Structures are given as C-alpha cells and as structure tokens.
Amino acid sequence: MADELLDTTQFTNGPKIVQPVEYNQRDLIIYALGIGSKDPRYVYENNDDFAAFPTYPIVLTFKGDAQSTLPFPPPTMGAFGLPPLQGVRAGLDAEKKIEKVCELPKDGAKLKITGRVVGCHKKGSGALIDRDFEIVDDNGKVYYKISDGAMLVGAKDFKDSGITNSKSHPPPKDTAPLHTIEEKTDEFAPLLYRLSGDYNPLHVDPDFAQMFGFQKPIIHGQCALGYVSRVLLDTLAGGDQRRYKSIQLRFASPVIPGETLVIQVWKKSATEYIFQCKVKETGKVAISNGLFELNPEAKL
Numbered sequence: 001m002a003d004e005l006l007d008t009t010q011f012t013n014g015p016k017i018v019q020p021v022e023y024n025q026r027d028l029i030i031y032a033l034g035i036g037s038k039d040p041r042y043v044y045e046n047n048d049d050f051a052a053f054p055t056y057p058i059v060l061t062f063k064g065d066a067q068s069t070l071p072f073p074p075p076t077m078g079a080f081g082l083p084p085l086q087g088v089r090a091g092l093d094a095e096k097k098i099e100k101v102c103e104l105p106k107d108g109a110k111l112k113i114t115g116r117v118v119g120c121h122k123k124g125s126g127a128l129i130d131r132d133f134e135i136v137d138d139n140g141k142v143y144y145k146i147s148d149g150a151m152l153v154g155a156k157d158f159k160d161s162g163i164t165n166s167k168s169h170p171p172p173k174d175t176a177p178l179h180t181i182e183e184k185t186d187e188f189a190p191l192l193y194r195l196s197g198d199y200n201p202l203h204v205d206p207d208f209a210q211m212f213g214f215q216k217p218i219i220h221g222q223c224a225l226g227y228v229s230r231v232l233l234d235t236l237a238g239g240d241q242r243r244y245k246s247i248q249l250r251f252a253s254p255v256i257p258g259e260t261l262v263i264q265v266w267k268k269s270a271t272e273y274i275f276q277c278k279v280k281e282t283g284k285v286a287i288s289n290g291l292f293e294l295n296p297e298a299k300l
Contacts, residue, residue: 005159008120011083012162016114019076021135022065024108027196028052031059034193035226036186039239052104054244055229057135057144058096058222060113063197072200080115082129085155092251093221094128095149095166095289099246102143104135111143112136119162127155130165147248167248169274169291177264178273182280183231185219187258193223218254224261224286225249228277231263232292236273243294245271250289255279261286271296 025045032042032053040047064076082091112135119130128149135144147165171177186192190203198220201208209217229247230239237243255261260280268274271294277287 005157006085008083008085008158008161011117012120014116016116017079018112018114019079020065020110021060021063021076021113022067022108022110023052023056023060023063025050025106027063027108028056028106030192031056031196031226034189034196035223035230036183036189037230039234041239041241051106051241053226053230054100054233054241055098055226055247057104058098058146058225059196059198060111060135061133061146061148064113065110066197070197070199072198074197074199076113080117080131080133082150082152083117083120083127083158085120085127085152085158087154087156088126088152089154090152092151092153093149094151095147095248095250096222096225097145097147097165097246097248099145099147100143100244101145102141103242104143109137112138115146117162119164120158121160121162121164122158123151126151126153127158128152128164128166130163132165149250166250167289167291169248169289171264171274171276172266175266178267179235179263179265181231181235181263181265182260183227183263184260185224185227185255185257189223189227189257190217190219193220193226198222214254216256219257221251221254224251224255224277227261228263228275228287228290229292231261232265232273232275235265236292237294243297245293245295246291247293248289248291249275249287252285252288253279255286265292
C-alpha cells in the first residue's frame with residue numbers, strides 16, 4: 001500500500017550540515033602521489049606553479065580536519081549520514097561530480113564543508129541517494145561544488161523525493177574515440193591513497209576484502225577517479241589545473257591494484273569531452289557516463 005511507504009522528504013528537506021575541513025601542502029602532495037602523479041606542479045612544493053590537483057577536495061568529505069589516521073567510516077562522513085531506509089544490505093559509491101569554482105589556496109587552508117541529502121529515488125534493486133556539498137571559507141566564498149550519488153543496495157518501502165544529479169553521457173555509437181590512453185595503476189596505490197583520509201580496510205586488508213566477496217583488496221573508487229582525471233587533464237590540457245572545470249562519472253565495477261586502465265575520450269564540444277574507462281585485463285567497464293569539462297584556453 002502506498003500509505004505504508006516511508007516518506008523520504010524528511011531526509012531531502014533537511015538543513016545543511018557544516019563540518020570543518022583542513023589541509024596543508026603535505027596533504028596535497030600525498031594526494032597527488034596517491035593518484036599516480038609525477039608532475040612537479042603537484043608533487044613539489046617549491047615549483048613555481050605548485051597547486052592542488054583539482055580533484056583533491058573530494059577527499060575532504062573523508063578527512064575533515066583530521067591530522068592522523070581515522071576510523072572507518074570517519075566522523076566527517078558520518079556527519080553527512082545516509083537515510084536509514086529498510087532492507088539496506090550495503091552502501092556503494094555510485095556517481096560523483098567535482099566542480100571547481102575557485103582555486104584552492106596552494107599553501108593549505110582551514111575551510112568548511114556544507115552539505116545535505118537532496119534526493120532519494122528508487123533505482124534497480126535499491127535507492128540512489130543524492131547529496132550536494134560545497135567547500136567554503138568563513139565568509140561563504142565557494143571554492144568547490146561536489147555532487148555525490150550513493151547506492152543503497154536492497155533499500156525498499158520508500159517514496160521518491162527531491163532531485164537527482166544522475167546524468168547519462170554515453171559514448172557515441174558510431175564514432176571512434178579521439179584519444180585512447182592506457183594507464184597502469186600502481187600495485188601499492190591504495191596504501192598511499194588511504195593517507196588522504198579514506199581508511200576503509202576493504203582496500204588494504206585481504207581478509208576484509210574476501211568478506212565482501214573480493215579475491216583481493218580493490219582500489220578506492222575515488223583513487224581510480226583521480227587516476228582518470230589526471231590522464232584526462234594531461235591529455236586534453238597539458239596537465240594545467242587552471243583549465244579544469246569539472247568531472248562527472250559513474251562507478252561501474254572495481255579495479256584491482258596493478259591493473260591497467262584504458263581511457264577512451266570523445267569530443268563533445270570545444271570544452272566538453274565524454275569518456276569511459278575499461279580495465280585492460282578483463283575488458284570490463286570500470287567508469288562510465290563520464291563528462292570532463294575544461295575552462296576555455298586563456299587568450300593572449
């Protein structure tokens with residue numbers, strides 16, 4: 001009966017939550033190394049063009065203002081909890097969008113992350129939960145906007161509410177990719193990437209991984225996001241983070257450390273590129289529905 005379904009507007013109409021976040025130059029370098037960067041603009045603090053790699057702010061949803069290792073889930077993530085729907089068996093990262101509004105201070109900063117649940121919709125065998133975040137300073141200046149889609153597997157008996165940020169960006173069926181780039185992931189990438197704030201043992205503990213049905217630990221989804229973002233920025237904009245505007249994607253299947261990513265890119269417009277990422281060893285799509293946006297080149 002419809003009247004027995006949970007009204008989810010109580011979650012999607014809630015107030016914004018505010019949490020402190022903090023990072024320093026060391027944090028920026030550790031993140032860049034964790035996504036496989038060797039570019040001195042992101043791994044050497046004395047480089048004239050040193051800057052935060054543009055997808056760095058995604059880790060602040062885990063790290064918060066912590067200066068050491070964290071439990072999982074970490075307090076900042078817990079503050080932006082998911083709706084307690086019935087039947088949930090697991091929660092999975094589904095979709096992300098990371099949009100740069102202003103450059104992050106390259107010397108580090110104490111900022112805030114504000115956010116809330118904005119959508120709850122039935123999808124497949126569960127619920128897609130949309131959350132929107134902003135990275136801001138004390139004066140309300142917005143540096144980044146982040147959209148997060150989480151899949152609650154098994155969720156049932158609820159009414160849809162709010163908005164969804166989910167969008168499909170399928171590759172053109174009859175057009176060859178403009179670029180096809182292979183990028184081998186580092187066998188030890190999760191050991192380094194976790195130092196940016198995501199200490200989920202699924203990515204480093206073989207016994208824990210097997211409990212969740214994986215033969216071995218898998219790469220963090222957001223680490224794979226970083227690898228792909230770096231390859232796209234290098235290929236399409238010479239690695240210049242000032243050209244970065246946004247990335248949006250959907251996580252389709254896991255990547256094992258050491259596997260090779262095959263990133264295919266199609267040009268949609270002068271500043272928009274559709275992409276998908278497969279695992280070379282298996283042929284499986286790891287990242288789908290990708291849209292990478294650049295700022296126009298500055299004219300002299």
